[in-house]
Amino acid sequence: MNLLVLNLLLALAWMGFNADFSLGGFAAGFVLGHGVLWLGRPLYPNQRYFRLLWGSLGYFLWLLKEIVLSSLKVTASVLGFGAKVQPAVIAIPLDARTDLEITLLACSITLTPGTLTLDVSPDRKHLYIHAMFGGDAAALCAETKDSMERRILEVLR
Amino acid sequence: MLDQIAQAIVGILAVAGSFFCLVAALGVVRLPDALTRMHASSKAGTLGCGLVLLAVALFFPGLDVVARVVAAILFLLLTTPVAAHMIGRAAYASGESPAAGTVRDDLAKGPDNPRRRLLEKAGRR
Amino acid sequence: MSPAITPFLSWCLTIAMVLLFAAFALTIVRVLRGPTTADRIIAIDLFGVLAVAFIALYTLYVQQVVFLDAAIALALVAFFGTVAYARFLERRVVDRPEEREAAQKEKEEPHA
Incomplete structure (x- = not known):
């Protein structure tokens, strides 16, 4: 730093x-x-500054794109011509360990429409999310882990 | 001419932002239970508000306005998830949600149920 | 300060105002109808966000940048209010579980 x-x-x-x-x-x-x-x-050997700065910038842009795209999805469903609303509470196993990683992941999940962080389990092994289109829980869980958590860990580790 | 194009963009952004705000309000009225309502309110509302703020930044010349708008948008992006998380957990803990039609609930039976944890902490039952 | 606004922009601003007022009205409907405290808190939170958007729009309407500071301040206060309401809701579960339980039962089995 x-x-x-x-x-x-x-x-x-x-x-x-x-x-x-x-x-x-x-x-x-x-x-x-x-x-x-x-x-x-x-x-400067062993520096993380450039990767951190560029990585967070890229992540922020990706998050903005994601927010807009999935806002449209929720909008369509509110107006009545989108996917059927199937609320579900899903447990997602966490790979993120530190406070910063978990907080960032939880906030990103809440910001992308369709998913909402409800709680972190006391042992920090699981994240409980509420999904608006939770028909296919396994797919949703895999998607969150694959795109969002992977990106965050790539930047921060 | 350039001014007119810029103003047209400002107008379109303002209308789009207000539209998303309306969608958020509509979602709060139409969706079935508290947790799904929160989806509409916290996200479509934030997007709408952000778009209107962006229109303000484009309309007024000068970097100080841009700086203030960026600060406001960043602030919205930081606070909305925290507020949504707080309301979500409180709503779940108060036992009023989720409503009928929920296809799956991993929290209901497990030991991590916020309602159960709260009651245990209070030493009741 | 800024150039005279074109007719198109003034039309857009009027439409945006109408949309926002409709949103305010719908939110008030949810605050009044409930049915649960959580619903009302969500609606009040949305009301705060809508107010921020309204002030931003008003800034465009009267072409005075000063109002933007009010929008930022309001976003801050509304956030703290929401967090306080949520804490209140959680505390109430701990303080009066029996009452909540009774209310829940009554909702599930209306008077026979």
Whole structure:
């Protein structure tokens, strides 16, 4: 995470040199500083900064796409011409272990329409979700684990 | 000309956002039980609100507005899941949901049932 | 501050206002009809989100950016309110289980 501080300092320096303390100046400085640090990658062995930053950006974009797509699905079903509503409470076994991973997964599940995190079991082995289209529980469980949890773990580990 | 195109996009975004807000309200009225209603309210509502905020960011020139809108949208995305999780667990624990028509309930019999855990913690029964 | 708005945009804003007011009305219907406390909490939570959207729309309507800050503040307060309501609902289960049990039974078996 030291690289993040370095990147912010570079952005600050850029703002200072240009006497431009605005959001645009900060963004330009941050991007430029990021480019400089990226060129100097061999200097920092074992760093996770770049993968973390780019990974979280990619994950965020993927999540936005997912939110819009499945919102349309719920909309269709509310208006009466979509899939039939079959509510179900499903237990999903967790691979995520740390607080951050579980929280992120739970929030992502809630944000994508059609699924909603209800509870985490006390031993942290399972996540209980409420699904709006829970006709095929096994498929839903596999899909959540496969797309969402895999992506989160890829970024964070 | 460019202004007109930008304003057309703003208008379309505003109408789309309000439409999703309406769908959220419609879902809260039409869907069968509390937990399914929450699906409509928390997600379609957030998407609608986000779209309207995006329209505001596009309409006003200047980065300060954009920064405020981005902050507002991020804030919505952070708080909605937490609120939904709290209501969901409370609704389940209060024993009012899920309603008839639920095809499967992994929480009902297991030891993790939030209602049972709450009652055990309180030392009743 | 900003360019004069085109007729198309002003039409769009009017339509959006009408849609939002319809949404407000539907939400109030759910708050009044219940039937359970959880339903009412959900409706009130949605009401808060709708209010944020309304203020954002109003910002466009009167072309005053200042109102945007009100929207951000409202989003914060509505969130805390919802969390408090949810805590209240969970606490009530612990405090008065017998009463909830009775209400549940009555709902399942209406008076014979």
